[in-house]
Amino acid sequence: MNFAGTGNVQSPLPIAVYRQFVDTLFSMHLPIAGLGLVYSLVAALVARASYDAMMGWLALAGGAVTILRSLHLLAYSRARANIEYASLRRWELQYGIGVAAFALLVALLNVLAFVSSAPVVQLLSLSIYFSFGAGLVSRISIRPRICSTGIIIATLPTVAAIIVSRRLAGSPSLYAELYLLLAILIGTIAVMSLQTLSHLYKKAVIHHVHEHDMANLAKRDSLTGLANRLLLREHFHGANRAKKDRSLPFALHYIDLDGFKPVNDTYGHLAGDALLTEVARRLESTVRSSDTVARLGGDEFVVLQVDVTNKSDAEILASRIVKRLSVPYALGQNVITISASVGVAIRSSLIADFDLLLSCADKALYQAKAAGKSRVSFFTESEAFDLLMAA
Numbered sequence: 001m002n003f004a005g006t007g008n009v010q011s012p013l014p015i016a017v018y019r020q021f022v023d024t025l026f027s028m029h030l031p032i033a034g035l036g037l038v039y040s041l042v043a044a045l046v047a048r049a050s051y052d053a054m055m056g057w058l059a060l061a062g063g064a065v066t067i068l069r070s071l072h073l074l075a076y077s078r079a080r081a082n083i084e085y086a087s088l089r090r091w092e093l094q095y096g097i098g099v100a101a102f103a104l105l106v107a108l109l110n111v112l113a114f115v116s117s118a119p120v121v122q123l124l125s126l127s128i129y130f131s132f133g134a135g136l137v138s139r140i141s142i143r144p145r146i147c148s149t150g151i152i153i154a155t156l157p158t159v160a161a162i163i164v165s166r167r168l169a170g171s172p173s174l175y176a177e178l179y180l181l182l183a184i185l186i187g188t189i190a191v192m193s194l195q196t197l198s199h200l201y202k203k204a205v206i207h208h209v210h211e212h213d214m215a216n217l218a219k220r221d222s223l224t225g226l227a228n229r230l231l232l233r234e235h236f237h238g239a240n241r242a243k244k245d246r247s248l249p250f251a252l253h254y255i256d257l258d259g260f261k262p263v264n265d266t267y268g269h270l271a272g273d274a275l276l277t278e279v280a281r282r283l284e285s286t287v288r289s290s291d292t293v294a295r296l297g298g299d300e301f302v303v304l305q306v307d308v309t310n311k312s313d314a315e316i317l318a319s320r321i322v323k324r325l326s327v328p329y330a331l332g333q334n335v336i337t338i339s340a341s342v343g344v345a346i347r348s349s350l351i352a353d354f355d356l357l358l359s360c361a362d363k364a365l366y367q368a369k370a371a372g373k374s375r376v377s378f379f380t381e382s383e384a385f386d387l388l389m390a391a
Contacts, residue, residue, distance in 0.1 A: 013205065013209065014209065015085055017205075017208045017209055018085075018088065019085075019088060020208060021142040021143060021204075021208075022088050022091060022092050022095075022143075023080070024139075024140075024142055025092065025095050025140055025142075025143060025146075026073050026076040026077065026080075026091070026095065028073070028139055028140070029070065029073055029074075031135055031139060032066065032069050032070060032073070033066060033070055035102075035128070035131060035132060035135065036062055036063070036065065036066025036067075036069070036070075036102070037066065038128065038131075039059075039062040039066075039102075039105065039106070039109070039128055040059045040060075040062040040063040040066070041059075042109075042124050042125070042128060043055050043056070043058040043059035043062060043109060044056070044059035046113075046121050046124075047059055050121075052112070052116070054112055055112060058105060058108060058109055058112070061105055062102075062105050065098070065101050065102055065105060066102075068098070069098040069102070072094060072095070072098060076091055092143065092146070095146065096143075096145070096146040096149065099136070099140075099146050099147075099149070099150040100149055100150060100153055102132070102150075103132065103149075103150040103151075103153035103154040104153055104154075106128055106129055106132050106154045106158075107153060107154050107155075107156070107157035107158055108157070109125045109128065109129075110122075110125045110126065110129055110154075110157065110158040110161055110162075111157050111158070111160075111161040112125075113125035113126075113161075114158075114161040114162050114164070114165040115161055115164060115165065126158075126186075129154060129155075129158055129186075130189075132150070132154060133150075133151055133154065133155075133189075133190070133193055136150050136151060136193075137151075137193050137196055137197055137200070141196075141197050141200035141201050141204065142201060142204050144197055144198065144201045147197055148194055148197060151190055151193055151194060151197075152190075155186065155187065155190040158186060159183045159186055159187050162179050162182055162183040162186070163179070163180070163183050165179050218230065219231035219234070221280075221294070221295040223273055223276060223277065223295070224276060224277050224279075224280035224295050225280070226280050226283075226284075226293050226294055226295045226301075227292055227293065227294040227295075228294060228295065228296070229294065229296055231292075231294065232292060232294040232296075232302060232304060233354050235292040235304055236252075236304060236354045236357075237354070239304065239306050240347075240352075249308050249346050249347045249348060250304065250305055250306045250307070250308050250346075250347050251304075251305040251308045251313070251314035251317070251344055251345070251346045251347070252302060252303075252304055252305075252344070252345050252346075252347075252357050252358060252360075252361045253302065253303040253304075253305060253314070253317065253318055253321065253342050253343070253344050253361065254300070254302055254342065254343040254344070254345075254358070254361035254362050254364065254365040255283075255300070255301040255302065255303065255321060255325075255340055255341070255342050255365075256299060256300055256301075256340065256341050256365055256369060257279065257299040257325070257338050257339075257340055258338060258339040258340060258341055258369070258373040258374065259337075259338045259339065259373075260272070260275070260299040260338060263275055263336055263338065267331075267334060267336070271331055271332075271334065271336075274331050274332075275329055275331060275336060275338070276295070276299065278329055278331070279299075279301065279325060280293065280295065280301070282324050282325060282327075283301060283303065283321065283324075283325075285324075286317075286320055286321055286324045287303055287305065287317070290306050290307065291303060291304060291305050291306060292304040302358070302361070303317070303321065305317055308346065311346065311378070314344050314346060314378075315344075315376070315378075318342045318344050318376040319376060321340060321342055322339070322340050322341075322342060322374050322375075322376060325338070325339065325340040326338070326339045326340065326374060339373045339374040340374065341365060341368040341369045341373065341374065341375050341376075341377075342365065342368060342375075342376045342377070343361045343362060343363065343364030343365025343366065343367065343368050343376075343377050343378075343379065344361060344364055344376065344377070344378045344379065345357050345358075345360035345361040345364055345378070345379040346378070346379075360379040361379060363379055364377045364378055364379040365377065
């Protein structure tokens with residue numbers, strides 16, 4: 001199973017779960033745009049009322065950061081289908097930079113509000129601070145490093161500004177005591193938010209990993225761990241969508257082991273299971289990472305080969321499969337020799353449906369086994385045409 005690193009996490013995440021977490025980050029279009037708009041409006045209104053140039057610059061910066069973050073989310077949505085794991089980490093880092101930038105703007109708004117503005121402005125700036133913090137914890141607790149960084153960046157300057165305001169108000173004053181209480185309150189809430197963040201993240205990991213494992217079990221062969229028919233169908237349709245624009249074909253290799261039944265009869269079913277497991281490992285090491293190896297049951301395997309530019313690509317892989325599976329197997333004290341027959345069908349305009357392509361590969365396999373052991377047979381275009389006419 002593939003895993004993705006999670007920074008301050010106790011255990012690694014399956015890549016599918018990590019991708020789901022990153023997808024969630026980039027689905028928050030409305031909260032980012034809404035809070036950014038409110039921030040810019042508040043800063044702009046205060047700048048207009050008080051002729052404060054710094055507030056004006058914050059309004060412009062808030063608008064710019066919000067627009068850039070929104071464009072970043074849209075760019076991810078367009079590129080999502082083709083983003084690999086290494087790129088996912090880069091996208092997540094960029095998202096984190098956006099969170100940190102807006103957190104800094106929230107902090108600067110509070111600094112200006114508490115150092116030089118009226119209480120009503122301080123109330124508005126604190127409202128934005130609490131909205132930002134609550135949004136981080138509720139929306140992106142699945143990425144705790146980004147979330148905690150945003151909270152800390154927004155909180156520390158805010159607490160410092162409130163303490164400075166207390167000193168400006170004068171120590172004996174009731175306002176000074178209230179400002180100190182406010183600083184303590186905000187610091188306490190920030191610490192509680194970080195603790196809540198840790199709890200929410202652990203719960204999310206447990207839930208999503210369990211969900212992933214259950215879905216994975218439903219789509220995997222219990223003996224070999226290979227894809228089963230359900231997952232093979234999903235990968236077929238995924239390859240079909242990916243190749244639609246370029247119209248590049250792909251091949252389905254239907255594999256049957258020659259001489260497998262005597263292994264069960266002679267050495268027992270445990271030896272047969274061990275042999276099937278070793279066959280699965282050899283197939284996985286023979287194909288590319290973009291291809292899919294599946295077990296349909298018994299001693300029947302299927303390889304979905306993508307990026308097939310011509311028939312010779314499929315011929316080369318089929319020959320490699322036959323050669324690789326024909327090497328003797330050392331199972332315990334026994335050395336077992338079997339071979340493999342392969343039937344190949346290549347996706348075309350006539351054979352585009354999964355079940356039809358699998359059926360064509362099965363017919364080609366029947367022809368290969370009828371011709372003898374260790375054979376490769378292709379289902380031709382003319383045979384596909386005859387099949388469709390008969391149907």
